[in-house]
Amino acid sequence: MTNITIYHNPACGTSRNTLEMIRNSGTEPEIILYLENPxxxxxxxxxxxxxxxxxxxxxxxxxxxxxxxxxxxxxxx
Known part of the structure; x- marks a missing residue:
């Protein structure tokens, strides 16, 4: 199984859509809130x-x- 990491910005529509696509594939990615933890x-x-x-x-x-x-x-x- 491939580990997926997303550098996520919850305020960004593209980032939210990408996270949703990853989750819809049946995978829960590691989420790094890069604005809080650059x-x-x-x-x-x-x-x-x-x-x-x-x-x-x-x-x-x-x-x-x-x-x-x-x-x-x-x-x-």
Missing amino acids: PSRDELIKLIADMGISVRALLRTNVEPYEQLGPGRRDIH
Whole structure:
């Protein structure tokens, strides 16, 4: 059996829908309320490595802070 962990924000509709989908599959995931218990830098590095994606792929590009901070610019590393 696969262990599932969800970094959950109960105020987020997408997060609530994802949790519901997991539960509807017959699995009760480990729930981490990341706003109350944020992952450490080392935990983030491991999670990103385990997912096999870039940090940029995690960013929400449709929100104001993204546009203000400009991380989408390729000249910023």
